Amino acid sequence: MTPPTDRLLRPDDGDALRSELRRIAALSKAPVVFGGTVHAGTLVLTEFVGTRTNGMRGLAVAPSSGLGGSAVSTGKPRSVADYRSASTITHHYDGPVLGEGLRAVVAVPVVVDGQPRAVLYVANRESGPIGDRVADAMVQAGRRLSVELTIRDEVDQRVRLALARDTTPAISSADSIITEELRELHAELRGITPTVSDTLARNRLRSVTDRLARLVSGVVDPDQPITLAPRELDVLSQIALGCTNSEAAQRLSLRAETVKSYLRSAMTKLGAHTRHEAVVRARRLGLLP
Numbered sequence: 001m002t003p004p005t006d007r008l009l010r011p012d013d014g015d016a017l018r019s020e021l022r023r024i025a026a027l028s029k030a031p032v033v034f035g036g037t038v039h040a041g042t043l044v045l046t047e048f049v050g051t052r053t054n055g056m057r058g059l060a061v062a063p064s065s066g067l068g069g070s071a072v073s074t075g076k077p078r079s080v081a082d083y084r085s086a087s088t089i090t091h092h093y094d095g096p097v098l099g100e101g102l103r104a105v106v107a108v109p110v111v112v113d114g115q116p117r118a119v120l121y122v123a124n125r126e127s128g129p130i131g132d133r134v135a136d137a138m139v140q141a142g143r144r145l146s147v148e149l150t151i152r153d154e155v156d157q158r159v160r161l162a163l164a165r166d167t168t169p170a171i172s173s174a175d176s177i178i179t180e181e182l183r184e185l186h187a188e189l190r191g192i193t194p195t196v197s198d199t200l201a202r203n204r205l206r207s208v209t210d211r212l213a214r215l216v217s218g219v220v221d222p223d224q225p226i227t228l229a230p231r232e233l234d235v236l237s238q239i240a241l242g243c244t245n246s247e248a249a250q251r252l253s254l255r256a257e258t259v260k261s262y263l264r265s266a267m268t269k270l271g272a273h274t275r276h277e278a279v280v281r282a283r284r285l286g287l288l289p
Contacts, residue, residue, distance in 0.1 A: 010156055013037065016148050017118055018047050019108075020141045021132060025049045028134040029074050030122040032102060036061075036068075037114045043068045055096035066093045071107040071115045077139060079106040082127035103127040108138040110145045113246045115256070140242055157242045180287070182216050187237040187287045194234065206230060209237075216289030232266040235259050240279045240288050258259055 023145065023262055025033040026073055034056065036045035043061040045068075049221045071078045079084035084094070097105075102123040108119040118141055140155040157188050164245050196202040228236070238248035249256040263275065270285075272278035283289040 008138060013117075013149060013152070014046065017120075018201055019051055020145050021047050021120065024120065024122060024137060024141050025279055026146045027078060027137050027156055028122055030130075031125055032100070032123040032133060033121065034123075035120045037118045039073065041116075041248055043116075043119050051100055053096075053100050053157050055099045056093075059093065059096055061093065065090050065095075067105055067107045068121070071109040071119050075109055075111050075114075075116060077106065077108045077135070077142075079130060080104065081129050084127075101125045104130050106130050106135055106138055108142045110149070112146050112153065113151045113244065117248070118145065119143075122142070125179070153244065157244060167249055170287060180289045182212065183237075183289045184241065184245050186212050186216070186252075190234045190237040194231070195253070208231075213289045214286040217286045218281050226287070228269060228282070228287060229262075232262050235262040235265050236278060237288060239263060239275050240282070 014037065021033050021035050024030070030050070032048075034045060034048040034051065036043050036059075038044075043065045045056050045059045045061065046058065061068045061072070063069050067078050067080060067083070070089055078089070080089060083097055083105050084103065085087075093152040094197065102125060104127055106122050108120045109116045109122065111170050120138055122138055123132060123215075124130060129248040163166065186209055189205060189212075193202055193209070196205060205230040234252055235248055235254075238251055243251065245256045245259045248254075248263075249259045252259065254262075262279070266282075267273070267275070267278045270281045272281055280287065
């Protein structure tokens, strides 16, 4: 559920999920309540209230598969009045689900910044629609968990930015302000450059941003030069400001998955294991200001 970060001092997101499931169980009186987190698009069921077997524990639900996979893919609540005979879902997981005796099921995705991060379920062992009151409670729980995760993501982002700043040499307050403004200018120029249709002008803009990066970082000729593709630098310049993948995608007019791909490639070239480490190494090499 937690985005790929250093995690810093972030509490376990599973605790927040577990808390909401227990709250749903208490309010709805539903016989079975369960849920799990989404990792790289795959839902993994980990939390259960009221189950009689361990058949679903650790179950990995692929995107678009079953009820939960459908909720992940669409980003919308899904329900079936009778899981066994439902024609609106695939039946990849009939064994563990029917082995638990579940018939009517509602699945509500927890979506943060357009990305599914978890799925909450309630289920009955008898067929028939689950009431609106229970469904509404589920939706409200999903919204609360979404807000909680959004807040945690924002805190992580600000802490990462603070850590990135702490890795730079100690300088005066005025110099620090100028440095940050130059970094923001660098990122803005990197974002504008791909939109310029004239090839010569585009190349000149990239040359200017490269010079700006070397000027601010103080690195003129690194001992072990590493070359990043223009789009990799575009993405990394936004990440250096503390942007999430979605925020970087919006600034660069790219898809979030494309940003993720460029970032992964840049991290590989830099030999970095985290976003923060990639920014630090890029600055030491004079690739970023």
